[in-house]
Amino acid sequence: MPILKTEAIVLRSYKWSETSNIVTLCSRDFGKLRAVAKGARRPNSRFDNCLNPITQSQILFYPRKSGGLDVLKEASSINYFPDLKQELEKLAYASALCELTEYLTPDGQTGSSAYYALHQTLNKMEDSPLEDFKKLLWHFELRMFAVAGYRPQLCECVCCGGSPKSLPVSFSLAQGGVLCEKCEQKDAARRQVHPDTVKLLRMLQSIEIEKVGKIQISPSLEREIKAILEAFWRYHTEEYRKLKSLQVLRQISRNAGT
Amino acid sequence: MHSSVDPIEKLTAAFEKLPSIGTRTAQRLTFYLMKADKQEALSLAEAITELKEKTRYCSICFNLTEADPCDICSDSSRERSIICVIEEPKDVLALEKTGQYRGLYHVLGGVLSPLDGIGPDNLKIRELQERVKNGIEEVILATSATAEGETTSAYLARLLHPYSVNISRIARGLPVGGDLEIASKETLIRALEERRRVE
Ligand SMILES: [Zn+2]
Ligand SMILES: [Zn+2]
Numbered sequence: 139m140p141i142l143k144t145e146a147i148v149l150r151s152y153k154w155s156e157t158s159n160i161v162t163l164c165s166r167d168f169g170k171l172r173a174v175a176k177g178a179r180r181p182n183s184r185f186d187n188c189l190n191p192i193t194q195s196q197i198l199f200y201p202r203k204s205g206g207l208d209v210l211k212e213a214s215s216i217n218y219f220p221d222l223k224q225e226l227e228k229l230a231y232a233s234a235l236c237e238l239t240e241y242l243t244p245d246g247q248t249g250s251s252a253y254y255a256l257h258q259t260l261n262k263m264e265d266s267p268l269e270d271f272k273k274l275l276w277h278f279e280l281r282m283f284a285v286a287g288y289r290p291q292l293c294e295c296v297c298c299g300g301s302p303k304s305l306p307v308s309f310s311l312a313q314g315g316v317l318c319e320k321c322e323q324k325d326a327a328r329r330q331v332h333p334d335t336v337k338l339l340r341m342l343q344s345i346e347i348e349k350v351g352k353i354q355i356s357p358s359l360e361r362e363i364k365a366i367l368e369a370f371w372r373y374h375t376e377e378y379r380k381l382k383s384l385q386v387l388r389q390i391s392r393n394a395g396t
Numbered sequence: 397m398h399s400s401v402d403p404i405e406k407l408t409a410a411f412e413k414l415p416s417i418g419t420r421t422a423q424r425l426t427f428y429l430m431k432a433d434k435q436e437a438l439s440l441a442e443a444i445t446e447l448k449e450k451t452r453y454c455s456i457c458f459n460l461t462e463a464d465p466c467d468i469c470s471d472s473s474r475e476r477s478i479i480c481v482i483e484e485p486k487d488v489l490a491l492e493k494t495g496q497y498r499g500l501y502h503v504l505g506g507v508l509s510p511l512d513g514i515g516p517d518n519l520k521i522r523e524l525q526e527r528v529k530n531g532i533e534e535v536i537l538a539t540s541a542t543a544e545g546e547t548t549s550a551y552l553a554r555l556l557h558p559y560s561v562n563i564s565r566i567a568r569g570l571p572v573g574g575d576l577e578i579a580s581k582e583t584l585i586r587a588l589e590e591r592r593r594v595e
Contacts, residue, residue, distance in 0.1 A: 150511060156416055190543050191511055223543055226508055226516070226551045233510035382513030389515035 139200050141211060144168055147256055148193045149236040153179065160207065161189050163197070164239050164256055169248040173199055173208035188213035192222060192232050194257065221264050227390050228263065231271040233383035235259055235278055241377040242286040255281040262347050270351040272360070273342070277350045279367055280343045283314075288374055291315030292340040297324070306330045309366060311373040329369060335362045404430070456527070458503040458520050460485040468492075468501060475499045477533040481524065481552060483507055483540060491538070494585045499536075502527065507544040508551055516551070525555065534562045536591055553594040564591040 146165035154160045159178040163171045178185045188195040189210075198212040222232040235256055243252045259278045263271055283289050295302055296315025302308070308322040309315070309329045316336055322328055338359060342350070355363070372379075404426055411422035429437045453459070454466035461467070468474060468488070478499030482488065483506060491497050504519045516522075528535060537552055539545035553563050567590035579587070 187543070223547055224550055225554075226510075226547060229508075229547055230510035230515075236511065383510040385513050386508075386510040386515035389517050393516060 141198055141200055142168065143196070143198050145216065145253075146171065146195060146197050147236070147239075147253065147260070148189055148191050148195065149240045150191055151175075151178075151189055159189065161210065162240055164243060164253050165197070166250050166253045167248070168201075169252075170240070170243045170245060171199070171208050173210045175210045175213075185210070185213050186215075187218065188215040190218075191236055192229075192260065193218050194260075217261075219260055219264055222260065225268070227268060227387070228271065230383045230386045230390065231275055232260060232263060234275060234381065234387065237381050237383055238279060238282050241375065241380070242282045244286065247285075249285070252282065252285045255285070258347050262350070266351055273350050273353060273355065274347070276363060276367060277342050277345070277347060279371075280339070283370075288314045290339070290343070290370065292336055292343060295321055297321035302336075307333050307336050309336070311370055314370065314374075327373060329366060331366055332359065332362055335359055335366065338363060339366070453503075457501045458505060458523070459488050459501060477531060478536065479524075479527060479532055479534070480536040480538050482538050483545070483548075487538070490579070490584060491588075494581050494588070496585050497588060499534075504539070504548070507539060507542070508548045509544045521552070521555070524552070528556055528559050528561055532561055534564065536588070537563065537565045537594070538588075563594040565594050566591045
């Protein structure tokens with residue numbers, strides 16, 4: 139059996155048996171992997187801390203035979219992202235990136251864009267102040283929508299290619315994009331959004347990650363961006379409700395408000 | 397529909413849900429009980445019933461107990477100004493075995509873990525905050541040496557910082573990634589003695 143080598147970020151790890159874990163990874167060269175790490179639960183295991191969630195590691199593994207699990211042979215860590223684990227809120231954002239990657243990367247897709255998006259965003263979060271995390275998460279969500287195959291169309295009408303009217307803009311959840319005046323009547327699953335929201339989403343969609351922190355967003359637009367991304371999510375995937383880190387983030391912001 | 401389920405299958409399925417029990421062990425246990433003396437099998441059932449009916453969580457420290465408050469919380473000879481914060485009731489047993497710690501406890505009921513949906517509201521954190529307001533001088537953070545255990549301790553240290561208490565974290569030397577319960581008695585004693593103040 140050939141042995142394969144790649145870099146990967148651990149998305150999740152759970153108990154498989156008394157001594158072994160199953161680990162979900164986003165790999166650079168082979169897409170999403172589900173692998174068994176034998177002996178990982180033993181004290182002083184050879185995998186040490188390399189397979190904890192939110193860890194970038196180099197891995198050696200035996201690919202699965204049909205229907206089974208990959209088998210990890212070795213792992214050595216490259217980055218633990220320690221700064222993201224010092225503070226609960228930062229950890230919750232980083233965990234959200236991992237969960238989104240797990241749910242949005244199609245099984246069997248071997249492209250490396252999910253890996254690079256995740257890797258870049260975790261790195262960027264590590265040296266960003268907490269107030270930028272929200273924007274980095276949205277930037278990441280938009281990139282992952284593209285990976286999953288529903289990149290929102292934010293310039294021309296998603297239906298006919300015409301130009302959308304100015305105030306307020308209709309956004310089609312079903313078709314994933316803005317609508318012109320002619321087409322909006324035909325779409326039941328549409329949302330009204332402020333044109334500035336569309337402008338900001340468009341900016342987030344095209345901008346380099348380095349510049350995300352510099353974008354200024356007013357609280358009311360923040361609320362709208364959050365709402366429209368969430369609605370879009372919910373429309374396209376059942377998994378949204380299962381995103382546990384976002385529930386914890388909501389808890390934290392609720393507690394901060396009281 | 398439920399009553400048509402074969403009792404053997406039903407019991408096997410129930411055993412299988414228990415930690416560290418696979419299908420084969422579950423079957424073995426079921427067949428053992430089938431062959432066992434009726435009295436023996438019924439006393440197991442009774443013990444389970446009693447466990448659920450007579451034990452509850454202490455309303456002060458959230459340890460498992462028969463009486464509320466628990467024996468430790470109502471023991472006047474213990475130092476009432478020190479609280480040791482741990483994850484699970486089994487950690488109380490591990491620390492009590494050392495015979496060295498004479499303060500009180502606070503059982504969180506787990507660790508903070510966003511990936512599992514566990515935030516501050518899912519643990520007994522607000523309750524800890526309330527206790528700390530009332531005459532507590534030292535809080536020892538004794539969550540495990542896992543990534544989540546460290547995040548939880550860091551969160552609590554920050555949360556309790558505004559109160560006038562000394563906050564300390566038990567020393568490393570616990571097995572990496574390990575729970576308190578698998579640490580030896582000597583390691584635990586040393587971890588407690590060498591606890592470091594959190595600034
Ligand atoms: Zn149109
Ligand atoms: Zn108690």
